[in-house]
Amino acid sequence: MLRWHRPLMVSTGLMSVLAVVTAVALVLDDRTLDGLSVWAKPLKFAVSLAIYSFTWAWLLSLQRRERRWGRRAGTVLAVAGVAEVALITFQAARGHRSHFNATTPLDGILFGVMGMMIIGLMVANIVAAVAVLLDRQADGPSTWAVRLGLAISTLGLASGGLMLGPQPGQSVDGGVIGAHTVAAPDGGPGLPLLGWSTVAGDLRVPHFVGMHALQLLPLLPLVLAALSSRFPVLAPERVRQGLTVTAGLVYAGVFGLVLWQAERGQSLIHPDGLTLAAAGVLVLLAIAGVVVSTRARAPRQVPMTTPVPTPTPAAAEAAR
Incomplete structure (x- = not known):
């Protein structure tokens, strides 16, 4: 019986509700930021995190041997993800950039907090991935799909670091x-x-x-x-x-x-x-x-046939 990871499922539910709310706000609020609705970014992040959280809840539920450190990493994933999207939504409501923004002391502090959340998310992603990879899935195709998916998603998450730091x-x-x-x-x-x-x-x-x-x-x-x-x-x-x-x-x-x-x-x-x-x-x-x-x-199965005994010289002579 599957044992779903509760914090990740809560994260999935919260982000699903937030996606609906921000979609409505996107239609009703005509404010823009960088050429897009101020609500476009929180909507994208809410949808993405809802899918991400549900996937991790499912993966952790597949473990045959439950590892507490793996489930704790899942909790960190949920908390860090929700905190980051909450800050993105707060900044959107203010009409301010959420990322790369140090225009005011508050903006700089919030971006710094989001940076810590991202680091926590990356570390927890790696720890949870190790916990899942230690288990073999139901069959070979599923095992390889999870292994490759975890490896590539970790690289994709890490690629976000290329956006940080002063640019030219x-x-x-x-x-x-x-x-x-x-x-x-x-x-x-x-x-x-x-x-x-x-x-x-x-x-x-x-x-x-x-x-x-x-x-x-x-x-x-x-x-x-x-x-x-x-x-x-x-x-x-x-x-x-x-x-x-x-x-x-x-x-x-x-x-x-x-x-x-x-x-x-x-x-x-x-x-x-x-x-x-x-x-x-x-x-x-x-x-x-x-x-x-x-x-x-699968290799072709060669049908088993009963070997025909070779008659002895005496038997052959008697048969004549």
Whole structure:
């Protein structure tokens, strides 16, 4: 019987309610910040943390041997995540930036507190990941999906550190320390709601892609198992495991690609030839992985036959 992690489930519920509230506020409040509604950021973070918390509650519930330190790490995840989103929402209500903001003493203090929450979240993520990885999941595909999802999501979470610290031309006196955008100021043209830059690199892209590997990859074995009754090629576990590993490695490649693209100051929606070539290589590797995996079926069973005894010379003579 699953034992759900209560603090993480509470976090899921709170963030779900907050997502609804901020969505309504986004429609009713016409204030903007950096070209987007002041409520766009808390809405995005509320939805993201709701999914993140639920996924961790599920992963920790799968442990066959419960580890107290793993569950405590889950509690830290819940508390740190809720505290950070609460501060983001508070700053949005004030019409102030939440991240990289040192314009006033209060803004600087709040951003410093959020920095501590982020560090706590990262450490707790690693500890909880170790607790989950010490257990083998129900089958090979699920085990590999969780392993790869945890590894990539940890890297995605850590990539947020690239946004911190003074960027070229910034100083404490300027009131802004850190940035999402590479090769352009924050607040320029961006994608609707997401705000990702359409004219320069944006480190929020790899941060988002990496973190949500934890939700997407563990779903794949469930989908493949459901499809195996309709498509016999997916019936062998080793085939589903191969496809899961392929998906995980390709996902890691996509994370690396969008991180490399952002660091080069290139918008996600305006890739150059080099980026497209790298994406093409990933597509070829994905196809090769699918082909190899679907051929990795269980070895054919050779039917057992009863050996025909060889007659002795005496028996052969008697038969004549």
